[in-house]
Amino acid sequence: MELIITGSYTDSIGKSGIRVFRWANNALIPVSEADCPSPSFMVYNKGFLYVISELPDTGVISAYTLHAKDGTLQFLNKITVPCRGLCHIDISPDSKMLCAAAYNSGHVLICDILPDGRIGKLCDIVAHKGQSIHQRQSSAHAHQALVDKSGLICVSDLGLDKVLFYEITPDHRLSLQNSIIVPPGEGPRHVVIHPSLPIIYVLTELGNKVLCYEKTYVEYHLKQTIALNTKNIDTAASAELELSKDGRFLYASVRGLDCIALMKVNELDGLLSDPQFFLTPGKEPRMFSLSSNGDFLFVALQNSSRMAVMKIDKKTGVLVDTHIGADILNVCYVQEICSCATEHKSHQIVHSLS
Numbered sequence: 181m182e183l184i185i186t187g188s189y190t191d192s193i194g195k196s197g198i199r200v201f202r203w204a205n206n207a208l209i210p211v212s213e214a215d216c217p218s219p220s221f222m223v224y225n226k227g228f229l230y231v232i233s234e235l236p237d238t239g240v241i242s243a244y245t246l247h248a249k250d251g252t253l254q255f256l257n258k259i260t261v262p263c264r265g266l267c268h269i270d271i272s273p274d275s276k277m278l279c280a281a282a283y284n285s286g287h288v289l290i291c292d293i294l295p296d297g298r299i300g301k302l303c304d305i306v307a308h309k310g311q312s313i314h315q316r317q318s319s320a321h322a323h324q325a326l327v328d329k330s331g332l333i334c335v336s337d338l339g340l341d342k343v344l345f346y347e348i349t350p351d352h353r354l355s356l357q358n359s360i361i362v363p364p365g366e367g368p369r370h371v372v373i374h375p376s377l378p379i380i381y382v383l384t385e386l387g388n389k390v391l392c393y394e395k396t397y398v399e400y401h402l403k404q405t406i407a408l409n410t411k412n413i414d415t416a417a418s419a420e421l422e423l424s425k426d427g428r429f430l431y432a433s434v435r436g437l438d439c440i441a442l443m444k445v446n447e448l449d450g451l452l453s454d455p456q457f458f459l460t461p462g463k464e465p466r467m468f469s470l471s472s473n474g475d476f477l478f479v480a481l482q483n484s485s486r487m488a489v490m491k492i493d494k495k496t497g498v499l500v501d502t503h504i505g506a507d508i509l510n511v512c513y514v515q516e517i518c519s520c521a522t523e524h525k526s527h528q529i530v531h532s533l534s
Contacts, residue, residue, distance in 0.1 A: 212251050372507075
C-alpha cells in the first residue's frame with residue numbers, strides 16, 4: 181500500500197492534525213486520522229512515525245505505530261523538551277536516536293528511541309547563539325536537523341546564516357564538527373546531500389537561492405548560486421528542497437511565487453541548470469514529497485488548505501497538475517510512504533559527507 185500522510189496547523193487540541201490517505205489508481209482515499217497539535221514535520225522509520233508539534237512556547241515530540249496493512253495510527257507516547265517552535269525531525273541510521281531542530285528558540289536536540297519504538301529520554305540539547313543582517317535574523321533559528329548515512333547531523337540555521345554539522349558521541353552528546361557560512365542575509369532553511377558526489381545543496385528562505393557547495397577534505401566551497409526569485413517578488417520565501425531518487429532533478433518550492441522550481445543535475449559535477457518554474461494548483465506550497473516511483477509530486481498548499489498531486493515526466497522532470505487532491509484546512513506538511521518499506525523514510529536523500 182502507498183500512503184500519503186499530511187500534517188496541518190491546528191488549535192491546541194489538534195483535532196485531525198494528522199491525516200492518512202491511501203494512494204491507489206490515481207485516487208486519494210482517506211483511511212485514518214489522529215489528533216495532534218500542529219504536526220508540521222514527521223519522519224517514518226520501520227513501522228513507526230515520529231512527529232513534532234510546532235508550538236510557540238514548548239516542544240512536543242510524539243511517536244505512533246503506523247500499521248502498513250490499513251494505514252491506521254496507534255499513539256505510543258510523547259515527550260516534552262525545553263525548546264520552542266520545533267520544525268524538523270530525523271532519525272539516526274541505526275534507528276536508536278532521534279534529532280530535531282527548534283526554530284523559535286534556536287535549539288538542536290537528540291533523544292533516545294526505545295526498542296519498542298517509543299521515544300525515550302532527552303539526551304542532549306544545544307542552543308545556538310548569534311545573529312545576521314536580515315530583520316528576521318536577530319537570533320538563532322535552527323530550521324532543519326538532517327542526518328546523513330554516517331550519522332552526521334546537518335543543521336540549517338536561518339538566523340545565523342550557517343549550516344552546522346554535529347556528530348553524536350558514544351555517550352549520546354552533540355559535538356560540533358564543521359560548518360558552512362553562507363552569504364549574509366540568505367537564511368538557510370533546508371539542505372539536500374547529493375547521493376554520490378561530495379556536494380551539498382542549500383536552500384535559502386530569505387535570499388531565495390539554491391547554493392551548491394563542494395566538500396574538499398574538510399572545507400566546503402561555494403561552486404554555484406541559483407536564483408529562484410527571478411521576479412523579485414517581496415513575498416517570495418523558499419520552503420522545501422528535494423532530489424529525485426535517481427539524482428537527476430532537484431526541486432524547490434517557492435512560496436509567494438506559488439511555484440515549484442526544477443533544476444537538472446549534472447551527473448559529473450553536481451552543478452545545476454537554470455531553473456524552470458511550474459505554478460502549483462494553489463497558494464503557499466510549503467512542503468512537498470516525491471513519490472517512491474518518481475511519478476508524482478504531492479504538495480501541501482497551506483494558504484489554499486489543499487494537498488494536491490502533480491505528475492512528473494520522468495525523462496524531463498517537468499510537472500503537470502493532475503487536478504487530484506484533498507481539501508485539508510491549514511495543511512502544511514505532506515509525505516509519501518510506501519508501506520512495504522521497512523527502512524528510514526525521510527523527505528531527503530541522506531548520504532554521507534564524512
